[in-house]
Amino acid sequence: MLNHPTLDQLNTLGLQGMAKAFSELIADPEAAGLQHGEWLAMLLDRETVYRQDKRMAARLRYAKLRHQAAPEDIDYRAARGLDRQFVQELLKGNWIDGHENLIISGPTGVGKSWLSCALAHKACRDNRSVLYVRAPKLFDELALAHGDGTFARRSKNLGTVQLLIMDDWGLEPLTAQGRHDLLEILEDRYGRRSTVVTSQVPVAEWHGLIGHATYADAILDRLVHNAHRIELSGDSLRRPKPRPKA
Known part of the structure; x- marks a missing residue:
């Protein structure tokens, strides 16, 4: 399947979380029933989580903790x-x-x-x-x-x-x-x-x-x-x- 123009723009802008969510949504037939506001909310939520996870991974790499303790x-x-x-x-x-x-x-x-x-x-x-x-x-x-x-x-x-x-x-x-x-x-x-x-x-x-x-x-x-x-x-x-x- 050819890349969607919006997907290309998201990747160009470095919005990897939104890009991944967008790919999943356009491949999901049930997503066609979502309102524009719902699409936007889901994309923003995924981008937020992606960035939080990325920052967390960077902090843990820098910390060099002896144990993987939660x-x-x-x-x-x-x-x-x-x-x-x-x-x-x-x-x-x-x-x-x-x-x-x-x-x-x-x-x-x-x-x-x-x-x-x-x-x-x-x-x-x-x-x-x-x-x-x-x-x-x-x-x-x-x-x-x-x-x-x-x-x-x-x-x-x-x-x-x-x-x-x-x-x-x-x-x-x-x-x-x-x-x-x-x-x-x-x-x-x-x-x-x-x-x-x-x-x-x-x-x-x-x-x-x-x-x-x-x-x-x-x-x-x-x-x-x-x-x-x-x-x-x-x-x-x-x-x-x-x-x-x-």
Whole structure:
């Protein structure tokens, strides 16, 4: 079948959602009974959905989330101290609008990273920019960036993204350069953007982990004092469940 002139125009204008809907409508005999206003409403609706989906896909690609975690899949049944009402409030995103932070702590395997990615996924849905990084890898990359001249660009990206997820914080002590870099990142974000930190190390031990009293005071002041906290507990969710006895 030859292309309809209107279809050509829609594609030329970059209205791919409307073009696809138009192709489906002209191929559907039942669509002949629709009024002009109904046709237009359907075309506009499909274009809106197409653009929303495209933006969402772009945000998720940029975020590079560790887990494909959706907020609807958060497990509140496992005994790990997760408060449903509090998490539902976090999912609304008001704390991100208020440029507040979030600390998720607890032993390995209780779902800290997964929960942070679920919150980040919801932020992407809400048209917010998100970036996920693992703290050990981040500091290695920043050390290399100092040498190849890309630190300023990398630091800018970390400073301007609306929600930064810093996963697995505290697995190893910070170097002198790492302390300085972290302080600069948090200084750029403080009062302007929100940061999520997940850690196996209790917050009370972070001061010693940073390894320099002056830096530790400055870093924790910018990270902890305005942070919401989720303290998870319990057994690792990764452990295989025992099979029921026959």
